[in-house]
Amino acid sequence: MEPADRIIVALDGMGVERALAMVDTIPDLRWVKVGLELFSAVGPAVVAQLRQRGLRVFLDLKFHDIPATMAGACRSAAALGAELMTVHACAGSAGLQQALAGAAAGAEQAGLSEPPQLLAVTVLTSWDEARLQQQLLLGLPLPVYVRHLAALAADAGIGGCVCSPQELPALRACYPEPFALVTPGIRPAAAAVDDQARVMTPSEAVQAGASRLVIGRPITTAVEPAAAFARCCAELGSL
Numbered sequence: 001m002e003p004a005d006r007i008i009v010a011l012d013g014m015g016v017e018r019a020l021a022m023v024d025t026i027p028d029l030r031w032v033k034v035g036l037e038l039f040s041a042v043g044p045a046v047v048a049q050l051r052q053r054g055l056r057v058f059l060d061l062k063f064h065d066i067p068a069t070m071a072g073a074c075r076s077a078a079a080l081g082a083e084l085m086t087v088h089a090c091a092g093s094a095g096l097q098q099a100l101a102g103a104a105a106g107a108e109q110a111g112l113s114e115p116p117q118l119l120a121v122t123v124l125t126s127w128d129e130a131r132l133q134q135q136l137l138l139g140l141p142l143p144v145y146v147r148h149l150a151a152l153a154a155d156a157g158i159g160g161c162v163c164s165p166q167e168l169p170a171l172r173a174c175y176p177e178p179f180a181l182v183t184p185g186i187r188p189a190a191a192a193v194d195d196q197a198r199v200m201t202p203s204e205a206v207q208a209g210a211s212r213l214v215i216g217r218p219i220t221t222a223v224e225p226a227a228a229f230a231r232c233c234a235e236l237g238s239l
């Protein structure tokens, strides 16, 4: 995979005008991530606007609901033409299977050649083991629970997970390519860590098994986003 295909720029913390203006300054950009913030502010049209620019879209809406609603939401979202979409693994087998069926139906109804790839979110990195125990009464060690949820998703037919850089080696050992491991929490060596607690550089993450990297602020808040993007590509290109 070429370096530019591995980097998904997260369009957080900005309105649609700034997001579109920013992506227009990065000529080699191939992938962008639309999350709940931008999607809730401006709606599905942003996906079409990005696709019109030739960009591939990761629609990160993290669906988690009853199976019928998972199916309907994925049907509608798949028709937008996003190529990656997220669902929560803890929706369970039936919900995940319905999500896959809905995504396939939505893509077909929209005349798209392929359905989007669904990625399962295991445990959000904002949780830690102590709070999982206190608030959700979940007594398992976090890595064990993450691996359990990844297995639940994989068994349901989901083709990949979103995971933290720290989870990459264990998940990649269980799930070889082409199972997708998409990871945020990426910081080029010289970049600010922001609010990310545990980070890896782009090359460390790919070497640890990441298929694609989600990178937001190190690129979007850079004085020259195109140069920051190019530096990430160059780092991956030298692997």
Ligand code: C5P
Residues within 6 Å of the ligand: 010, 012, 033, 035, 124, 125, 126, 162, 163, 164, 184, 185, 186, 194, 196, 214, 215, 216, 217, 218
């Ligand atoms: O700006 P930054 O590179 O930290 O952005 C990372 C992106 O990945 C954001 O869209 C954030 O919501 C998302 N994300 C994350 N950690 C997770 C899951 C998603 O940072 N565990």
